Amino acid sequence: MCEVRLEDLLPQLAAVRVEKVEASGDLLRIAARTRSGIPAVCPGCGTESDWVHSRYVRHVADEAVGGRAVVIDLSVRRLYCENPNCPKGTFAEQVDGLTVRYQRRTPALQAVVTAIAVALAGKAGARLLACLHHVLSWATVLNVVMAVPDPPTAAPTVLAVDDFALRRGRRYGTLLVDVETRLPIEVWGTREAEPLIRWLRAHPGIEAVCRDGSATFRGAISSGAPAAVQVSDRFHLWQGLGRKVYEVVAAHRDCLPDPGPEATAPRTPGGAAAARARRLHTAVHELLEQGMTLRAIARHLDLDRNAVRRYARAATWQQAAPTWPQRAGILAPFQGYLHRRWAEGEHNIAALSREVAERGFSGSEATVRLYVASHREALDAGLPPPGPERSAFEVSRLLLTRPERLDEDQRTFVKQLVARCPELDTLYDRIQSFAAVFAKKRTSLLDRWITQVKKDGIAQLASYANGLLNDLDAVRAGVALPYNSGVAEGRVTDLKLIKRQMAGRAGIQLLRKRVILVAHSRRTLHPHDDLDDLWTINGYENLV
Secondary structure (H helix, E strand, O other): OOOOOHHHHOHHHOOEEEEEEEEEOOEEEEEEEEOOOOOEEOOOOOOEEOOEEEEEEEEEEEEEEOOEEEEEEEEEEEEEOOOOOOOOOEEEOOOOOOOOOOOOEOHHHHHHHHHHHHHHOHHHHHHHHHHOOOOOOHHHHHHHHHHOOOOOOOOOOEEEEEEEEEEOOOEEEEEEEEOOOOEEEEEEOOOOHHHHHHHHHHOOOOOEEEEOOOHHHHHHHHHHOOOOEEEEOHHHHHHHHHHHHHHHHHHOHHHOOOOOOOOOOOOOOOHHHHHHHHHHHHHHHHHHHOOOOHHHHHHHHOOOHHHHHHHHHOOOHHHHOOOOOOOOOOOHHHHHHHHHHHHOOOOOHHHHHHHHHHOOOOOOHHHHHHHHHHOHHHHHOOOOOOOOOOOHHHHHHHHHOOHHHOOHHHHHHHHHHHHHOHHHHHHHHHHHHHHHHHHHOOHHHHHHHHHHHHHHOOHHHHHHHHHHHHOHHHHHHHHHOOOOOHHHHHHHHHHHHHHHHOOOOOOHHHHHHHHHHHHHHHHHHOOOOOHHHHHOOOOHHHOO
């Protein structure tokens, strides 16, 4: 027979005397008592005392053993404090590793509950704890999260600030991240300037702040930390250029190559999103005619001011409605093969369907039959398959992508496009020179680029250059300094995951607590985890 002492299996019981162990059903109940004659320390004054006042039994839950919940019925002493000046007349003794004041769980179980509460919160955490044989309500799990103190952090010197959507188009919040430790510092339920100003004034050691082009953040940093260097994020600078490139390409649709006969007309927006866009566009313009300001309209319609501005600038509701690019059909990769086999004399639809299926086509024979019927004239004439329709968005993406990252067909398309349109040729040259600014990290190249763009006469790029001039110091810092808002973008992604995990119903205080605690717990468990570096942007090589 193997003899094992209970204290070896449950070392937290080594300091007490176990009197009885009883297993019944799914519960293991242990009766124990503290040892007499051992002095305890008064929590009020720190004086040791062994003067016993009385005893009482505490019922302490512990981690499950063998699939059974564990409850320790612990008899502890209440002692007199022998210091006459101590405000506490009596106090209860505590057993290290077993009891904590005002807590009915052992420290080991409390650590498990806290870790699960931070990771899952609410009902999901309660369900997992039930699987671990510890029943708690979802409200208690949330109380555990809110009771966890914020982890200590060093005074930050370099910050990144970014906004995030609490309810897209209506409510936004602000996230502060320490760029050097890559950990979130603070979360607010608004993106107004006042909370950021107060925080910056309470932390005077800030040397640099990374941000996007938000005028609100720019003014708040100037007021709260006037000595701090403002760094305009490189990704947002490139993103801003991308918007202007799209506007230029959209204005030169006539210069784009004609799509093949398969290309369909642009889709008219439809569905619930289109109905909402039509309704809001009408409401915004009616309120504008009544003389209301954009801010007042935003409050009246419960919309974000940027959304109101977008509807106000749109002449028609279609311009403000969301659109999605059409996807290529599942037969598109096999159209060239079908045309070659048809020209070789294979006109049996079933045979053609089997051949493309052997090459990876996952559709049905009916799809092949429909394609042949709709392209019969081109097939009989020996014409190649129709070329893909390229939208202004796709053309903009090709122009903004590094040439070595394009395939041969894409490079040929870009070469032919810039050859047939002088303005698009100039645009493409300015894109490459703007990328060189970040690759070489030279502010002199930025100044030269702004000067060239203002001389080119492309209104969209000139407007973008004027925006850079309005924030030139921050833009130059973004080019020359190694700091960026990439870590803030990554933490915003974490925040969205946590928010959706709670079905978007969490208040800002709970959301703030979990965002901070989850990031610190991940860093504690995986100190060398480089997942946070996924959003780090170092030069042009990661911008496109």
